Amino acid sequence: MNEHTMEMFEGMVFSEKPEESENGKQEQLQPRLKEINRNQLLIRPVDVEKLVEEDHPVRAIWEFVGRMDLTEYYKQIGSFEGEAGRSAIDPRLLISLWVYAYSDGVSSGREVSRLCEYHPGYQWLTGMEPINHHTLSDFRVGHKELLDQLFGQALGILSSEGLITLERVMHDGTKVKACAGVDTFRGEQSLEAHLEMARKQVEEMGDPREENLSARVRRARQRAVREKKERLEMALEQLNKVREGKSRKADKEKARVSQTDPEARIMKQSDGGYAPSYNVQISTDAKEGIIVSAGVTQSANDQGQLDPALEQIEENFGRIPEQVVVDAGYVNRETIINMKEKGVDFIGNLKEENYQAENLFKRRGVQEGFFPEDFCYDSPDNSYTCPAGKILRFSTTIESNGGLLRHIYKASTNDCNSCPLKQKCCPQSLSGRCISRSEEPAAVTEFLSKMQTLEAKAIYKQRGHIAEFPNSWIKQKIGLRQFRVRGLTKVAMEAVWACLTYNIQQWLRLKWKPCLAAA
Numbered sequence: 001m002n003e004h005t006m007e008m009f010e011g012m013v014f015s016e017k018p019e020e021s022e023n024g025k026q027e028q029l030q031p032r033l034k035e036i037n038r039n040q041l042l043i044r045p046v047d048v049e050k051l052v053e054e055d056h057p058v059r060a061i062w063e064f065v066g067r068m069d070l071t072e073y074y075k076q077i078g079s080f081e082g083e084a085g086r087s088a089i090d091p092r093l094l095i096s097l098w099v100y101a102y103s104d105g106v107s108s109g110r111e112v113s114r115l116c117e118y119h120p121g122y123q124w125l126t127g128m129e130p131i132n133h134h135t136l137s138d139f140r141v142g143h144k145e146l147l148d149q150l151f152g153q154a155l156g157i158l159s160s161e162g163l164i165t166l167e168r169v170m171h172d173g174t175k176v177k178a179c180a181g182v183d184t185f186r187g188e189q190s191l192e193a194h195l196e197m198a199r200k201q202v203e204e205m206g207d208p209r210e211e212n213l214s215a216r217v218r219r220a221r222q223r224a225v226r227e228k229k230e231r232l233e234m235a236l237e238q239l240n241k242v243r244e245g246k247s248r249k250a251d252k253e254k255a256r257v258s259q260t261d262p263e264a265r266i267m268k269q270s271d272g273g274y275a276p277s278y279n280v281q282i283s284t285d286a287k288e289g290i291i292v293s294a295g296v297t298q299s300a301n302d303q304g305q306l307d308p309a310l311e312q313i314e315e316n317f318g319r320i321p322e323q324v325v326v327d328a329g330y331v332n333r334e335t336i337i338n339m340k341e342k343g344v345d346f347i348g349n350l351k352e353e354n355y356q357a358e359n360l361f362k363r364r365g366v367q368e369g370f371f372p373e374d375f376c377y378d379s380p381d382n383s384y385t386c387p388a389g390k391i392l393r394f395s396t397t398i399e400s401n402g403g404l405l406r407h408i409y410k411a412s413t414n415d416c417n418s419c420p421l422k423q424k425c426c427p428q429s430l431s432g433r434c435i436s437r438s439e440e441p442a443a444v445t446e447f448l449s450k451m452q453t454l455e456a457k458a459i460y461k462q463r464g465h466i467a468e469f470p471n472s473w474i475k476q477k478i479g480l481r482q483f484r485v486r487g488l489t490k491v492a493m494e495a496v497w498a499c500l501t502y503n504i505q506q507w508l509r510l511k512w513k514p515c516l517a518a519a
Contacts, residue, residue, distance in 0.1 A: 393411075
């Protein structure tokens with residue numbers, strides 16, 4: 001900057017020193033500032049393509065969705081070229097909007113609609129056109145079969161790019177809160193009373209003497225009351241299902257269901273509390289952490305949830321994984337045998353039952369030194385000898401669930417009644433002491449032996465950070481700590497939306513960004 005330019009710059013920025021008045025004091029001059037006028041409308045050109053940079057995630061989402069076959073979605077559209085009717089919104093746009101919204105932690109249709117008015121990413125997707133929140137919300141929970149197919153197509157794309165191998169799959173579940181409060185749970189009498197009130201409201205809605213309302217408000221109120229009535233009717237149906245799952249009469253009488261989301265169940269949360277929830281089951285491929293199956297169940301525990309996951313994987317890929325790794329919540333003898341029959345290398349942790357038997361014996365008054373492990377087994381004679389030297393002969397064999405054989409051995413009644421140690425060994429027994437010897441099925445024995453190897457233990461240690469990472473990501477990044485929708489079907493769809501978003505985010509990180517950087 002030369003000397004002349006510097007003088008001009010100083011003249012623009014700094015005002016000259018005010019002249020002194022006759023009395024020697026400087027006059028105070030008010031600075032002239034540019035007024036900020038927010039009460040105005042501006043019309044200016046906008047280059048929509050430049051609203052987002054080239055490496056913006058929204059471009060990757062639009063590209064990924066564009067690689068899918070959306071023919072079945074287009075078949076659902078009722079407006080056609082050359083005919084009357086309003087043009088439909090492109091399903092590719094709606095899918096991209098929801099994926100981008102979930103990746104941004106937004107799960108409200110109203111919020112997505114509002115973001116389309118000013119957010120650059122949403123404006124780029126929509127071409128700065130507004131989208132009604134009803135359209136967004138209806139699309140999210142509509143066409144479940146098409147959404148499942150869409151998720152399968154995404155897996156096909158990821159598999160073709162080498163991100164999925166199915167050599168090793170980790171499976172885990174997580175509890176996600178339902179869109180219902182604990183205070184919404186009611187018993188049968190309360191539900192019937194509310195249902196009767198809802199029926200009366202439905203009848204009153206059709207009364208022509210009702211206050212003057214616009215057609216739109218009237219339809220909205222009728223729909224709200226009708227949906228409330230349907231939820232209460234479903235609540236009574238779900239109450240019967242809950243009672244069927246109870247064994248004790250007292251538990252049946254205490255059964256409750258939510259009147260706002262009848263299909264939700266009270267489940268224990270990770271913080272130790274209880275809340276209306278659904279159990280989300282997720283299978284993750286170990287190679288790059290891609291979710292290969294997602295489902296939702298009302299069951300509070302994970303027993304029996306592995307088979308449906310494998311069926312979904314087989315439906316998506318045409319084959320099942322070579323190896324499956326799960327925690328102890330999924331492992332029982334039936335599962336071990338089933339995985340053996342399917343040809344799956346099963347890795348897990350079978351819970352020990354010894355502590356349960358020990359507690360049972362203690363409740364019966366059996367003291368230490370007289371537990372089953374203190375009895376000596378004679379294999380050639382197929383008998384046991386008790387600590388007092390008495391013989392327990394083989395009595396019968398009982399086959400329990402999972403093919404476990406329990407061989408029962410009993411002592412003579414006279415030997416036990418005349419034994420001075422009876423009060424320590426079998427104080428509550430009138431017919432003498434008996435114990436059982438378990439014989440595991442061959443598949444279970446093989447599984448237990450395999451889990452003692454260093455290789456199996458090393459694989460099992462990997463389960464935590466691979467299987468639980470998607471659960472944490474979906475809750476932390478996507479924000480799915482509580483469902484926005486109600487009902488098992490809609491909840492399952494929202495879970496698929498979240499898992500689809502997660503997979504696309506992983507593709508963006510693993511493939512799209514490196515390719516963009518290389519280009």
